[in-house]
Amino acid sequence: MFPSNFARVLTRAWLVALFFGIFCGSLLPFSEALRFYVASNDKKCLKEEIHKNVVLTGEYEFSDSVGHTTTVHVSDTRGHTLYNRENFPEARGKFAFTADEYDIFEICFQMHGPTHQQKINREVNLVLKHGVEAKNYEDLAKAEKLKPLEVELRRLEDLSDSIVQDFAYMRQREEEMRDTNESTNSRVLYLSIFSMLCLLGLATWQVLYLRRYFKSKKLID
Incomplete structure (x- = not known):
């Protein structure tokens, strides 16, 4: 009797924790929406x-403007092109890629229009998703025939893995910064010792020089 009640309590506690995790996960921002303006030929x-x-996935949409085209270019800090779409008249599009290593990627929008006309500001709506946010769980559910609860469990599992990876990266960065600080402190210590030895040598040279000078002038014995 007691083991059965205990198992029920554990099951209820597990379900409460599960739904609490799903609720907390649903509160997290899963997309980054940006809105800005780009002038013609800018x-x-x-x-x-x-x-x-x-x-990383991105979906972009522009305000309508007759006679204007757009170029979208995505590159890394080494100048490698990850996405490039030139002079297209469509008002929307999307891109996706996987980062081979940690980097800061540049996403550029260039508007093309008639040069003899007055510049027109076109509105750009950009939605960026990365990591767990960029994963399509609807397609995953169809492919693996998962139930809604199983999909949420998979999403929470991926989210927890992403959080663990972020903490591991932060710890790695902390270790790198600590090593840099220790290396800097060691260099400062060596430089201080070298400076003190130089000052001590200069002071000794000054004393010996003045002693010889005063002896040559017969001011001291």
């Missing part, structure tokens, strides 16, 4: 920091 770039092996 260019505006944004930068996004992405960790290694993380998927």
Whole structure:
């Protein structure tokens, strides 16, 4: 009797924890929406920091403007092109890629229009998703025939893995910064010792020089 009641309590506690996790996960921001304006024949770039092996997806949409085209270009700090779409008249599109290593990626929008006309500001709506946010769980559920609760469990599992990876990255950065601080402190210590030895040598040389000078002038014995 007691083991059965205890198992029921554990089951209820597990379900409460599960639904609490799902509720907390639903409160997290799963997309980053940006809205800005780009004038005709002008260019505006944004930068996004992405960790290694993380998927980044972007959906963009422009306000309608007759006779205007757009170029969208995505590159990393080494100048490698990850996405490039030039002079297209459509008002929307999307891109996706996986980061091979940690980097800061640049997303550029360039508007093309008639040069003899007055500049027109076109509105750009950009939605960026990365990591767990970029994963399509609807397609995953259809492919693996998962139930809604199983999909939420998979999403929470991926989210927890992402959080663990973020903490591991923060710990790695902390270790790197600590090593840099220790190296800097060691260099400062060595430089201080070297400076003290130089000052001590200069003071000794001055004493010996003045002693010889005063002896040559017969001011001291």
